[in-house]
Amino acid sequence: MRTRPAGDEEGAGSSTPPAPPVSLLRSGRALLEHIGPYRWRIVLGGLLGLAGAAAAVGQPLAARALIQDLGRHDAVAGALTLLSGLVLLGAVLKALSQYVLAHAAESVVLNARSRLTTRLIRLKVRELERTEPGDLLSRVTSDTTLLRQVTTQSxxxxxxxxxxxIGVVVMMATLDPVLLWTTLAVVVLVGAVISGVLPRISRATAHAQAAVGAMGALLERTLGAIRTVKASGAEERETARVRRAAEDAWHRGVQAAKWQAVMGTAAGLSVQLSFLSVLGVGGARVASGAIEVSTLVAFLLFLFYLMxxxxxxxxAATQFHIGAAAVARLREVELLETDDAPPRPTRTRRRSPxxxxxxxVFDKVVFRYRPELPDVHRGVDFEAPGGMTALVGPSGTGKSTVFALLERFYEPTSGRVLVDGRDILTLPLPELRASIGYIEQDAPALSGTLRDNLLLAAPEATEEDVHDVLVRTRLDAFVHALPAGLDTPVGHRGTRLSGGERQRVAIARALLRKPxxxxxDEATSQLDATNELALRDVVVEVARETTVLVIAHRLSTVAMADRIVVMDSGRVRATGTHEELLARDALYRKLAATQLLLPTPEGFTKAEASQG
Incomplete structure (x- = not known):
């Protein structure tokens, strides 16, 4: 069973965690890393967009020529054809540009999600325990989506x-510099307003994304323990908790939308003010004879193209600030520590049974989950040279932590854990875990089919291997009775299986790996007496060819072990066989008389039992 470090509070309110400050420089660099593999596709889309813009810039000049031809009563077919061609060409190029850029943006999102998913699955256990799963899911789904807009619009x-x-300004300057300066004065005025709004958009978006992550964390917390919630009659309280988080996300989203609306209004206002200013000043210049009407019309068309x-x-500025907040959250995940990189897939022969x-060997192992917490192991020393070794002791003495350290979910604070005489910190992690079969106390199952769960640790196993392990774990009759056999779905987290069935599936999965x-870890706690006896025989058989470490609270399992390690207060108190420990260790006799359900041995008094 995974030990949750003390001091962690689940669901302690629905307030949004404070969003970290967004560094635009770091976010910009991180964004370029995401875009890098698709830069040439983005360049192509940009060039197509520029070509379309060039066709659009030429349209006011064609329109001016058309008006002049009409004024002189000349033939207008050429000017009209040119104008129509430029309109059509600009539309086609713009459509192509949008498609190419959209394709590139989707590719950026796909790559980001693939990178993030790969990293999340490989995060160290201690990193996962510091972060709510719902918030991590939000980063994969919601935050990566924002990269799409940043790629195309930023x-x-x-x-x-x-x-x-630049092109439009140059063309406007050739028509009338006075009208150009009138236009730029309005644009600069509105730009000053916009520059003050952009940082607010960045902060508001960061808070909004954090709020969505907090809501997802609360919802995942509730759905992950839905039976407990329903059995406790806590549906309304949990619903209210998630609703408060949703309202907080709504409030943060509204704040972000408010500042984005200000940006949009500023853009529209700049168009209107510029048009009115140019129309007024330009009308006066036409009346004075400084410019012709055709020039004013062309300038007004350029004005719209300028906008x-x-x-x-x-x-672009708005989307960059929005994307900067999302990229910062993605960057946080990329900075979390992961396990060793997995080996490249190769066709290797499976180890012979x-x-x-x-x-x-545990050599003076000291371990704590976090620096501010007390030690769980305080110099643990024991050896398991082969056969079957049982770990017993009161709850909270660090038995499950032994397994967590062997799997390198955590690393010792001091001391060494040796496998085959080698410190496991020097072993490649994939190599270490490939040699271990681990059966957790709650025997989790993954959503999917029964076959998916069995082959999770041994995807190369043959049908013969699967059949053999089903027989050994007494799952063959159960599978035969299923409507789709091994291809029957087990439901979310194995909800369609009983606790005993999940335990047998977990045991079969571990044995199929031939570790x-x-x-x-208490792997037979939910089995009936018949199946438990059968699986104990399987464990005894496996122990002849595999080193077995078992955490058990039943005497029937402990008594058959080749050696028993008694743990107390984070230390190894005694080691020996069942008979040896009954004779010389008071705590083991107490455990045997209570937790291990053995009648109090002769000569073992109640006073001794109370003293431990």
Missing amino acids: VVSAVTGVLTL EPVSQLIQ AGRPATV RLLLL
């Missing part, structure tokens, strides 16, 4: 917007 729009803006790149830049059993070291 990076590319910024580049194409700047280049288009598109300006809007692009505003949207007659392979050498592993030897296990050199088998760890059983």
